[in-house]
Amino acid sequence: MASIGVDIGGTKVLGVLLEESTVVRRVKLATPSQPADLAKSVENVVGELGGADSVGVGIAGLVQFPEGVFAWGPHVAGTRLPLRDQLEELLDVPIVVDSDANTAAYAEMTIGNGRGYSNMLLVTLGTGIGGAIVIGGRLYRGDSFAGEWGHMLYQPNGRQCACGKQGCWETVASGPALAALATAFVSENPSGSLSHLLSDTAITGKAVTQAADAGDEVARGLVTQVGADFGRGLCNLIAIFDPEVVVVGGGLGSIGESILGPARRVAADALHGAAHRMLPPILVAGLGPDAGAIGAGLMAQEVAENGIESV
Amino acid sequence: MASIGVDIGGTKVLGVLLEESTVVRRVKLATPSQPADLAKSVENVVGELGGADSVGVGIAGLVQFPEGVFAWGPHVAGTRLPLRDQLEELLDVPIVVDSDANTAAYAEMTIGNGRGYSNMLLVTLGTGIGGAIVIGGRLYRGDSFAGEWGHMLYQPNGRQCACGKQGCWETVASGPALAALATAFVSENPSGSLSHLLSDTAITGKAVTQAADAGDEVARGLVTQVGADFGRGLCNLIAIFDPEVVVVGGGLGSIGESILGPARRVAADALHGAAHRMLPPILVAGLGPDAGAIGAGLMAQEVAENGIESV
Numbered sequence: 001m002a003s004i005g006v007d008i009g010g011t012k013v014l015g016v017l018l019e020e021s022t023v024v025r026r027v028k029l030a031t032p033s034q035p036a037d038l039a040k041s042v043e044n045v046v047g048e049l050g051g052a053d054s055v056g057v058g059i060a061g062l063v064q065f066p067e068g069v070f071a072w073g074p075h076v077a078g079t080r081l082p083l084r085d086q087l088e089e090l091l092d093v094p095i096v097v098d099s100d101a102n103t104a105a106y107a108e109m110t111i112g113n114g115r116g117y118s119n120m121l122l123v124t125l126g127t128g129i130g131g132a133i134v135i136g137g138r139l140y141r142g143d144s145f146a147g148e149w150g151h152m153l154y155q156p157n158g159r160q161c162a163c164g165k166q167g168c169w170e171t172v173a174s175g176p177a178l179a180a181l182a183t184a185f186v187s188e189n190p191s192g193s194l195s196h197l198l199s200d201t202a203i204t205g206k207a208v209t210q211a212a213d214a215g216d217e218v219a220r221g222l223v224t225q226v227g228a229d230f231g232r233g234l235c236n237l238i239a240i241f242d243p244e245v246v247v248v249g250g251g252l253g254s255i256g257e258s259i260l261g262p263a264r265r266v267a268a269d270a271l272h273g274a275a276h277r278m279l280p281p282i283l284v285a286g287l288g289p290d291a292g293a294i295g296a297g298l299m300a301q302e303v304a305e306n307g308i309e310s311v
Numbered sequence: 312m313a314s315i316g317v318d319i320g321g322t323k324v325l326g327v328l329l330e331e332s333t334v335v336r337r338v339k340l341a342t343p344s345q346p347a348d349l350a351k352s353v354e355n356v357v358g359e360l361g362g363a364d365s366v367g368v369g370i371a372g373l374v375q376f377p378e379g380v381f382a383w384g385p386h387v388a389g390t391r392l393p394l395r396d397q398l399e400e401l402l403d404v405p406i407v408v409d410s411d412a413n414t415a416a417y418a419e420m421t422i423g424n425g426r427g428y429s430n431m432l433l434v435t436l437g438t439g440i441g442g443a444i445v446i447g448g449r450l451y452r453g454d455s456f457a458g459e460w461g462h463m464l465y466q467p468n469g470r471q472c473a474c475g476k477q478g479c480w481e482t483v484a485s486g487p488a489l490a491a492l493a494t495a496f497v498s499e500n501p502s503g504s505l506s507h508l509l510s511d512t513a514i515t516g517k518a519v520t521q522a523a524d525a526g527d528e529v530a531r532g533l534v535t536q537v538g539a540d541f542g543r544g545l546c547n548l549i550a551i552f553d554p555e556v557v558v559v560g561g562g563l564g565s566i567g568e569s570i571l572g573p574a575r576r577v578a579a580d581a582l583h584g585a586a587h588r589m590l591p592p593i594l595v596a597g598l599g600p601d602a603g604a605i606g607a608g609l610m611a612q613e614v615a616e617n618g619i620e621s622v
Contacts, residue, residue: 062584062587062588071584071587071588072584072586072587073584079587080587119453119454131551135446135451136447140446141553142430142552142553142554142555143430143553143554143555143591144553145550145553145583145584145588146551146552146553147551148550148551148553148583148584149547149550149551151550151583152463152547152550152551153465153543153544153546153547153581154464154467155467156465156466163583163584165581165583232464233464235464236460236463236464237551239456239459239460239462239463240442240457240458240459240460240463240548240551241453241457242452242453242454242455242456242457242459243453243454244453244454270464270476272373272456272459272462272474272476273373273382273383273384273456273459273474275383276373276382276383276390276391277373277382277456280454
């Protein structure tokens with residue numbers, strides 16, 4: 001049964017056409033700046049992919065579930081947007097709308113690196129930090145909005161966050177946080193090797209990780225620093241949930257060991273009662289940054305077959 | 312069916328004899344300093360209460376469940392102590408051993424202020440901060456050690472914590488944190504009203520809350536400050552779990568509105584997406600600081616009737 005999964009992020013709308021659980025086509029558009037255009041852009045993605053028997057959408061932010069109302073999010077414009085209702089009018093197939101972190105977790109628990117675990121945390125590390133909770137093999141959403149640990153207080157009076165508050169965890173562990181560290185370093189060391197490497201490009205998290213991959217020591221140090229702050233926050237989550245596994249996705253998280261290595265070292269050292277327990281495995285997402293879109297498609301298949309209560 | 316519930320805390324071992332869910336007798340001993348004496352002190356409590364058909368124990372720290380092994384805790388001496396096995400040899404009745412926060416949550420969800428809610432957080436505020444998680448009407452323990460949010464990083468490079476790390480949430484929100492604030496104030500203002508009020512007593516959290524109750528403005532301010540830091544941490548937990556209700560127990564938490572009022576105000580303001588959602592109710596524990604002992608007894612009754620899988 002073919003389904004389409006769509007991941008609406010802060011900058012792009014990614015759609016995948018799935019046959020069973022295999023991606024057979026992808027399409028990417030820019031995220032519209034007007035909330036009123038969001039449903040239309042999903043319709044466009046579905047049209048470009050040729051349609052399907054069911055459509056799932058993951059969106060970055062707070063989503064009322066199962067109603068599929070996008071309540072609000074710091075990275076996508078819109079409030080109280082009845083996205084599921086709008087899409088049901090535009091597309092004559094079963095629709096499910098959830099947070100992008102929940103759809104990513106659904107993919108990882110079904111066909112990714114969370115498969116076989118009963119209790120899993122999915123942490124997305126990209127423009128911000130998102131999260132989803134699997135307990136007893138099922139997504140746990142609380143009253144809808146669970147998993148927003150990117151906005152744990154991490155640095156009292158710290159950097160301004162996109163959410164409007166200060167010092168949230170994602171202000172020190174995210175792509176923009178890595179870019180901010182590099183920007184500060186370059187402005188203080190304008191003749192250094194990193195300045196040279198980044199001189200022809202906008203300083204983004206991705207540019208810094210590429211400089212690190214190219215062997216630049218300063219860039220490596222900055223990636224390690226972000227990995228360490230990521231790990232210190234993971235340590236909080238592990239103390240809170242004592243999960244069997246932590247799976248890390250998102251654009252920055254999916255680069256793997258250069259972030260996860262320092263994260264694991266810090267988490268192992270800082271974990272409450274570390275001498276008397278084991279750190280659970282901290283794994284990279286098996287489906288990489290496409291997990292959100294793939295999971296939305298898998299969730300749509302399940303909803304079409306067994307109803308919304310089944311996911 | 313009569314059961315006995317025992318709560319082993321950092322300073323005292325409290326036992327209650329329950330008939331159904333009513334406390335008919337109480338006894339309190341000092342917590343032994345030697346780990347080898349813990350099981351014996353539970354036996355003494357059981358003896359003083361006259362015995363029962365089942366015995367439950369809640370202990371402050373990391374408990375392997377259902378094995379009932381006390382792995383470690385910052386406030387009670389002992390590591391890898393097979394408390395359930397030891398008690399089964401000493402007492403010829405069904406035994407259950409869990410963390411004190413889990414037993415307190417069991418009491419609150421069964422006969423306290425968490426009754427009727429499916430997803431609840433129980434937060435104990437006393438010598439430290441403990442926690443328990445109820446999801447779908449059942450205790451969620453993770454791999455055994457979930458709920459240790461008292462040791463979330465809250466103040467990077469902050470005060471030394473009993474756990475060995477620095478800046479944990481409980482270093483700014485607990486009885487000892489309140490006492491430390493008062494001690495610092497008194498030493499800077501030796502002729503002030505608070506110094507006068509506290510001159511004949513050890514400066515403890517309880518003494519400061521009593522001074523606040525007696526109307527001392529400085530003491531009230533310090534209680535409000537601890538309540539605010541407590542609320543800022545609760546806000547993290549609410550963003551993470553989006554629970555239906557938060558129930559606050561423990562010695563300091565059970566004093567009620569003077570702590571919970573400022574906590575609610577801070578949490579309502581700082582909650583992620585606060586303009587687009589409601590803060591869940593933050594309630595005082597219906598069973599007060601006895602919840603841990605009462606819940607241990609209730610859990611023992613349930614285990615005796617329906618086996619360890621039922622709790």
